[in-house]
Amino acid sequence: LEDPTNAIDGPWRAADGSALRRSAVRHSAIPALASALGVDPVPALARTAALCAADDDALSEWTRGLLAVSCEAASLAGEGSLALVVSEVSGAPRAVRARALREVASRAGIRLLSGVHVDALDDLIVAWRGQGPIPLPGGRATRVGRGTQARILFEARSPEPTRDGG
Numbered sequence: 001l002e003d004p005t006n007a008i009d010g011p012w013r014a015a016d017g018s019a020l021r022r023s024a025v026r027h028s029a030i031p032a033l034a035s036a037l038g039v040d041p042v043p044a045l046a047r048t049a050a051l052c053a054a055d056d057d058a059l060s061e062w063t064r065g066l067l068a069v070s071c072e073a074a075s076l077a078g079e080g081s082l083a084l085v086v087s088e089v090s091g092a093p094r095a096v097r098a099r100a101l102r103e104v105a106s107r108a109g110i111r112l113l114s115g116v117h118v119d120a121l122d123d124l125i126v127a128w129r130g131q132g133p134i135p136l137p138g139g140r141a142t143r144v145g146r147g148t149q150a151r152i153l154f155e156a157r158s159p160e161p162t163r164d165g166g
Contacts, residue, residue, distance in 0.1 A: 063099040066092055071104050074153050082108045086143070086150035090125050097122055101152075109156035110139040124152050 005012045008019045008027040033041045070088035074081040084104050089097055101121045102113055113136060120134045124143045133142040139156040
């Protein structure tokens with residue numbers, strides 16, 4: 001099967017007019033790697049991709065299990081707010097905590113978190129020192145409570161009204 005998007009000089013182009021990145025990698029980067037290494041890198045890349053996919057599946061499953069016992073509706077905050085139970089997530093590996101933090105934020109309507117945001121959220125769990133609310137794109141997160149009652153509260157910000165009142 002011939003896919004025209006695979007051709008480096010084909011009709012399909014990126015928005016800036018350059019070759020599609022996948023095509024450019026296939027036709028330029030991989031041959032350059034093969035030349036530099038003296039072996040075909042594709043089998044090793046395929047094995048690495050399969051290992052990464054298996055790791056991703058395992059981390060996703062672990063995160064789902066963790067969220068099943070640690071994520072709850074935050075009845076004291078606004079509608080749609082969620083809380084993450086600190087004592088349930090503090091012992092999880094960083095990779096799982098980071099996924100859990102991103103997922104709870106997303107469920108609460110807070111998206112587009114950067115690595116800096118996730119680091120600050122993780123500090124509310126593993127490096128608590130009384131820091132205040134963490135401003136996030138579209139909301140905020142705050143640590144509330146103490147000991148086993150400690151929670152990370154995720155609150156989405158209401159959209160700003162437009163000038164026409166809508």
